[in-house]
Amino acid sequence: xxxYYNNRxxxxxxxxxxxDAQNVYLSIKRLGWEIDWYRFRIFLAERFGVAKxxxxxxxxxxxxxxxxxxxxxxxxxxFKDTIELKDGDRKxxxxxxxxxxxxxxxxxxxxxxVIVSGDGDFACLVEFLQNHKKLEAVVVPDEYxxxxxxxxxxxxxxxxxxxxxxxRRLLEKR
Numbered sequence: 001x002x003x004y005y006n007n008r009x010x011x012x013x014x015x016x017x018x019x020d021a022q023n024v025y026l027s028i029k030r031l032g033w034e035i036d037w038y039r040f041r042i043f044l045a046e047r048f049g050v051a052k053x054x055x056x057x058x059x060x061x062x063x064x065x066x067x068x069x070x071x072x073x074x075x076x077x078x079f080k081d082t083i084e085l086k087d088g089d090r091k092x093x094x095x096x097x098x099x100x101x102x103x104x105x106x107x108x109x110x111x112x113x114v115i116v117s118g119d120g121d122f123a124c125l126v127e128f129l130q131n132h133k134k135l136e137a138v139v140v141p142d143e144y145x146x147x148x149x150x151x152x153x154x155x156x157x158x159x160x161x162x163x164x165x166x167x168r169r170l171l172e173k174r
Contacts, residue, residue, distance in 0.1 A: 013049025015136050016110035018102045019075070020094060020117035021057035024164070027118055027141030031165055036173040040164075041074040043171060047162075048114045048136050054101060058082040058092025095121045103128055112136035120147025130160070137162050 028035045044050035055070055059079040067077055078101060082092035102113050103125060113129050115122055118140040129135035130153075138153055140146045143163035154161040164171060 013112070013136075014051050014110055015049045015112045015114055016102070016106055017044050017048070017050045017053040017114040017116055017139075018098050019053060019055045020098060020119055020122075021055045021070075022092075022094070023117040023119050024141050027145065028164065030145070031142055031168075033168060034173040035164070035171055037070055037073040037075065039171050043167070044114065044116075044139075048139075049112075050114055052076060052106075052110070054078050054106075056080065056094035056098045056101075058094065060092075095119070098122070099125050107134070110134070114139055116141075118142060118146030118150065120149030123147065123149035126150065126153060126160075135160060139164060141165065 024035065041053055044053055053075050054077075055075045056078045057067075057070075057080070060082055070077060078094075078097055080092040080094045080097055085091055098115075098117075099122070102115070112134050114136045115126060115129070116139040122138075126135060126138055137160050138150060139162045140150065141164045143165055150161065
């Protein structure tokens with residue numbers, strides 16, 4: 001059974017998703033809800049034809065349960081070492097890894113890419129993929145708070161942006 005019905009279902013395509021885990025997590029949390037990663041994985045497959053979904057995430061000791069949950073939901077995890085900041089928080093910037101995987105390492109393995117982030121650091125990647133006719137969509141967690149560098153892709157003549165928050169009822173963890 002399809003989770004998402006409409007005329008853009010592409011469940012047989014060979015598209016890859018490249019997901020900035022921290023951007024998705026923090027954006028959705030700021031909106032006051034939690035994403036169901038199982039449902040999100042199905043959504044990516046059915047809506048955008050995503051055969052392989054890579055989550056770029058900081059490697060934090062003690063988060064084994066989270067990593068197992070994401071893997072069991074069908075995601076391939078790409079880890080980035082983190083550093084501990086003076087205030088006790090941990091920082092792991094995954095941007096370079098996400099760009100490298102989507103534009104070089106995996107580039108020949110997929111038909112089109114789905115970039116999942118609202119971070120403007122990926123605007124050059126989006127442009128690169130679009131120029132090579134390899135961009136399926138940019139999936140932004142929060143339509144009310146995302147980089148102005150990505151907003152040009154939501155124009156009617158260049159409409160490749162999809163907003164996760166518009167599918168809250170479908171994707172919210174229950």
